[in-house]
Amino acid sequence: MEFCQVRQAEGNEKGPMQNFHRTTLWILFALLAAALGCSGGDVELLPLHSVEGALTCDGKPMPHAIVIFHPAKKGIVEGNPRGVTDEDGRYQLTTFRADDGAPAGEYKVTIYWPQSVPEGGLENADPLPPDRLQEAYADEATTKLTATVPSAGDIDFALP
DSSP: OOOOOOOOOTTOOOOHHHHHHHHHHHHHHHHHHHHTTTTOSOOOOSOEEOOEEEEEETTEEOTTOEEEEEESSTTSSSSOOEEEOOTTSEEEOBSSSTTOOEESEEEEEEEEOBSOOOTTOGGGOSSOOOBTTTTSSOOTTTOOOEEEESOSSOOOEEEO
16 A cells, blocks of 8 residues: 655644644554555455365366355355366365465355356356256255365365
8 A cells, every 4th residue: 555645844843742643643544544445355354275176077077167165154255265177177266366265164165067168268258158067056045065164175076
């Protein structure tokens, strides 16, 4: 954060109490700015835990699947920890920055596995390609998949 520098005009001497008040006001302003999120929104308020794992369907890797962890306790984090699987079906969760993990807690897990990945990527696809899993795990309200963070190891999902 950048703050404007206040320069005292020459010949306009302030007493020690006025300097104390000015310093106190600047400190309060800095605290208020930090509390309101002037840092660009990437301040982590909760400790994050590394989360990775593998997605398989009928024992085979699920490349290009999107996995999203939805906190059971709403409001613990803005947005949801999420990841995209690589060619081997492995994912690593991102909450604020790439691969930074997820806050501790209980989660419902959704998975969307596109039948194909458009040349421009899924971000630009309109409409999205059909889900190979026929949306069986795509809805937070109906998914039966759950996870706990932190875990003792990888969080894998082996789908039938």
